[in-house]
Amino acid sequence: MKVIMLGWELPPHNSGGLGVACYGLCQALANDGAMLEFVLPYTAPNQCDFMKIRAALPVNVKRVTATGNSYESFKYHHIGGKTSYHDLFGHQAAYEEAIANLTFDDDFDIIHAHDWLTFRAALKLKQIYDKPVVLHVHSLESDRAGGISGNSLVHAIERLGLESADKIIAVSAHTKQKIIHDYGISEDKIEVSHNSISPDSHSPSLDDENCYKVILALKKQGYTVLVNAGRLTIQKGLTNLLRAFARASDHNPKLLLLLAGSGEQRDELIELAAELGASRNVFFTNFVRGNTLRDTYSIGDLFIMPSISEPFGLTPLESILHGTPAMVSNQSGVAEVIANVLKVDYWDIDKMVSQIINISQYPNLQSALQDNGLYEVRRMGWHTASEKVFEIYGQLMPATRATQ
Amino acid sequence: MTRAIVLYLHVHQPYRIKHYSIFDAGNNESYFDATGESLTNNEYIINKVADKSYIPTNVVLLKLLRDLPEFKLSLSISGTVIEQFEQWRPDVLDSFRELVSTGKVEIVAETYHHSLAFFYSLTEFEAQVRLHREKIESVFGVTPQVFRNTELSYNNELAKWADQAGYKGILAEGWDPILGWRNSNHVYQPIGTENIRLLLKAYKLSDDLAFRFGDRGWSDWPLTADTFCHWLDSSSNADIFNLFMDYETFGEHQWAETGIFEFLDRFPRLWLESSENHFATISEAIDQYPTRDIIDMPETVTWADTERDLSAWLGNAMQAQAIAAIYDLRERIMSTNDRELIRDWRLLQTSDHFYYMCTKWFKDGDIHAYFSPYESPYDGFMNFMNAYQNLRLRLAKVGMSV
Numbered sequence: 001m002k003v004i005m006l007g008w009e010l011p012p013h014n015s016g017g018l019g020v021a022c023y024g025l026c027q028a029l030a031n032d033g034a035m036l037e038f039v040l041p042y043t044a045p046n047q048c049d050f051m052k053i054r055a056a057l058p059v060n061v062k063r064v065t066a067t068g069n070s071y072e073s074f075k076y077h078h079i080g081g082k083t084s085y086h087d088l089f090g091h092q093a094a095y096e097e098a099i100a101n102l103t104f105d106d107d108f109d110i111i112h113a114h115d116w117l118t119f120r121a122a123l124k125l126k127q128i129y130d131k132p133v134v135l136h137v138h139s140l141e142s143d144r145a146g147g148i149s150g151n152s153l154v155h156a157i158e159r160l161g162l163e164s165a166d167k168i169i170a171v172s173a174h175t176k177q178k179i180i181h182d183y184g185i186s187e188d189k190i191e192v193s194h195n196s197i198s199p200d201s202h203s204p205s206l207d208d209e210n211c212y213k214v215i216l217a218l219k220k221q222g223y224t225v226l227v228n229a230g231r232l233t234i235q236k237g238l239t240n241l242l243r244a245f246a247r248a249s250d251h252n253p254k255l256l257l258l259l260a261g262s263g264e265q266r267d268e269l270i271e272l273a274a275e276l277g278a279s280r281n282v283f284f285t286n287f288v289r290g291n292t293l294r295d296t297y298s299i300g301d302l303f304i305m306p307s308i309s310e311p312f313g314l315t316p317l318e319s320i321l322h323g324t325p326a327m328v329s330n331q332s333g334v335a336e337v338i339a340n341v342l343k344v345d346y347w348d349i350d351k352m353v354s355q356i357i358n359i360s361q362y363p364n365l366q367s368a369l370q371d372n373g374l375y376e377v378r379r380m381g382w383h384t385a386s387e388k389v390f391e392i393y394g395q396l397m398p399a400t401r402a403t404q
Numbered sequence: 405m406t407r408a409i410v411l412y413l414h415v416h417q418p419y420r421i422k423h424y425s426i427f428d429a430g431n432n433e434s435y436f437d438a439t440g441e442s443l444t445n446n447e448y449i450i451n452k453v454a455d456k457s458y459i460p461t462n463v464v465l466l467k468l469l470r471d472l473p474e475f476k477l478s479l480s481i482s483g484t485v486i487e488q489f490e491q492w493r494p495d496v497l498d499s500f501r502e503l504v505s506t507g508k509v510e511i512v513a514e515t516y517h518h519s520l521a522f523f524y525s526l527t528e529f530e531a532q533v534r535l536h537r538e539k540i541e542s543v544f545g546v547t548p549q550v551f552r553n554t555e556l557s558y559n560n561e562l563a564k565w566a567d568q569a570g571y572k573g574i575l576a577e578g579w580d581p582i583l584g585w586r587n588s589n590h591v592y593q594p595i596g597t598e599n600i601r602l603l604l605k606a607y608k609l610s611d612d613l614a615f616r617f618g619d620r621g622w623s624d625w626p627l628t629a630d631t632f633c634h635w636l637d638s639s640s641n642a643d644i645f646n647l648f649m650d651y652e653t654f655g656e657h658q659w660a661e662t663g664i665f666e667f668l669d670r671f672p673r674l675w676l677e678s679s680e681n682h683f684a685t686i687s688e689a690i691d692q693y694p695t696r697d698i699i700d701m702p703e704t705v706t707w708a709d710t711e712r713d714l715s716a717w718l719g720n721a722m723q724a725q726a727i728a729a730i731y732d733l734r735e736r737i738m739s740t741n742d743r744e745l746i747r748d749w750r751l752l753q754t755s756d757h758f759y760y761m762c763t764k765w766f767k768d769g770d771i772h773a774y775f776s777p778y779e780s781p782y783d784g785f786m787n788f789m790n791a792y793q794n795l796r797l798r799l800a801k802v803g804m805s806v
Binding site for chain 2: 266274275
């Protein structure tokens with residue numbers, strides 16, 4: 001089985017869950033025997049031992065680097081020394097063109113593309129090589145827009161891709177329903193394959209070396225620490241979390257909220273925290289990764305992912321692996337795969353308030369939630385997803401052969 | 405009838421907070437030591453302003469003081485700028501000493517840290533006024549007799565305080581809604597006081613120099629010394645003309661290219677050509693001219709913006725949170741007796757920090773209407789709050805509940 005994977009990012013150069021999920025899935029697929037060629041829209045700094053990684057670069061560009069912490073701006077290093085900057089749409093179109101200019105051995109079986117940024121490139125490859133296309137939906141424009149309409153150009157690309165794909169993989173039942181709802185795609189064309197996590201790659205780590213020295217000192221004075229890690233964007237439901245935090249603080253002033261991430265909503269959240277009178281106990285970082293992300297998880301008493309719509313949502317699982325139990329919104333894919341977390345509707349601020357107070361008052365609740373959550377997460381792994389994906393590849397292969 | 409110009413210049417620079425993250429807050433206790441060509445690099449800024457403004461202006465002023473026996477002025481110099489002169493530009497401090505040594509320059513009292521402490525903690529306010537007086541005494545050998553509060557913020561309560569504290573004068577904005585039919589060209593007395601007198605800024609004339617002098621779109625551009633003197637000469641109903649402005653007007657707000665230095669050199673000479681015309685320090689004006697009326701300012705008035713209030717410093721929720729957070733630490737900070745900690749806490753009270761968090765222009769997109777070393781008011785706020793978190797950590801380390 002040879003698969004061309006089209007993806008937008010891979011660790012360590014990822015802005016969020018997409019790159020992490022692609023990496024985990026590919027590793028499991030390779031483990032189960034798939035030969036993978038992963039095509040990125042930027043120059044990958046390091047190679048990988050289980051698959052081939054290539055960059056699809058525009059003509060006369062020798063290197064592309066992602067600038068900033070989110071995938072919003074790309075720097076082209078042209079042959080001859082000039083540089084230029086391109087936004088997401090420009091780069092998405094350039095990727096499509098660049099893919100067409102790459103040469104692939106004709107003996108691959110499947111084109112597997114992750115999210116709208118790569119959908120047009122996937123259709124282009126299908127045109128050239130006449131191979132089946134699997135579109136893997138990690139998030140939809142309606143998720144990212146957080147309840148408002150979103151970008152119509154992205155909607156058009158998603159619609160075109162989803163209608164043209166031979167098969168669609170959704171990362172959760174939640175996402176499958178949204179694909180049906182947003183685009184009227186037939187239910188039979190969509191398979192659910194939940195994202196997962198490799199439990200062995202994480203371990204609890206709260207110690208005095210933790211980089212949040214201020215929070216550590218306050219924790220020793222009895223403060224309860226609530227954590228969110230992710231983009232500061234409307235999709236993530238953080239204004240509701242701030243409101244819940246401020247109200248819970250009226251009951252228990254010894255609460256801290258750590259919002260680790262960057263994003264276009266940052267200023268609004270900073271201002272809202274001030275208006276709610278909560279600035280003293282709300283901490284903002286920039287985008288965090290590596291050891292800092294590890295410390296972010298482990299400093300918490302409760303990780304909260306209050307997303308308005310979260311196709312999957314890996315962070316609560318990572319948090320549990322670092323010793324911090326989680327609260328997630330029912331509007332998330334991860335709520336489908338784990339029982340031992342607190343679950344709330346993203347709009348239910350009352351319930352968030354009471355759960356936050358419960359966690360701060362009852363250490364036993366916190367530890368039971370953590371122990372049982374950890375038991376569940378430790379049994380997870382990408383092998384289930386890999387089996388499912390192989391099954392989907394299998395469904396597509398005979399059909400293609402029949403047309404040849 | 406004789407008339408006097410009361411020229412009063414205010415010298416101040418804050419210790420700006422560097423880019424300071426929550427991770428910095430756990431690891432280093434230095435908030436003010438930015439390096440490189442950053443706008444938060446205080447050494448870089450003080451050198452820049454010294455060369456563009458302080459040094460060349462003092463050259464002109466010293467020459468005027470020597471050439472013209474009648475030329476006088478008043479100065480306020482914050483403690484935070486004196487420290488920066490001592491640290492990086494002792495030559496500038498020497499040039500101010502030279503001015504004061506002519507005996508014709510009055511130094512005005514204020515808070516050492518250029519703070520808004522009066523509105524938050526009287527104890528802290530009085531401590532900062534005392535620190536400033538001691539600093540002025542040790543640097544210049546004089547004791548201030550007249551008081552001005554940060555940003556010329558003023559209300560009846562402040563006047564009563566200054567009266568009780570023994571000051572002979574106090575300064576405020578000459579704001580029309582307060583003055584009514586009166587004008588700012590006289591000595592007044594604050595309501596409810598016994599001895600103190602009030603001088604009010606002639607804001608139109610002052611701002612002609614401070615804000616409009618180099619503005620080519622202004623109908624009176626270019627303003628000559630002759631025109632300006634003519635304006636003053638033709639004003640009836642005036643004892644004094646209170647020209648109050650930032651010292652940095654000369655060379656920094658109005659660049660040398662605008663001709664501001666030539667103006668500064670020329671207009672006192674021209675004004676003094678008439679024997680009716682004088683200059684007076686603030687104290688002299690109070691001694692020499694009659695008190696014309698009682699002034700009542702129950703609400704706080706400042707010299708800023710069209711609102712003339714504290715909204716540029718305290719108008720939004722971030723500013724309110726930041727300043728309340730700082731003053732809530734007062735008793736705990738003071739009880740440590742830790743000089744470094746107290747010093748850092750006080751340097752965070754400087755009003756400029758709160759000004760950098762102002763969003764009222766930023767939201768209109770008119771971000772050039774105010775000056776800030778930060779990318780946005782939100783960045784200014786976060787740097788400040790992270791410094792606050794470090795104060796909290798330092799208190800926690802000595803066993804205090806925070």
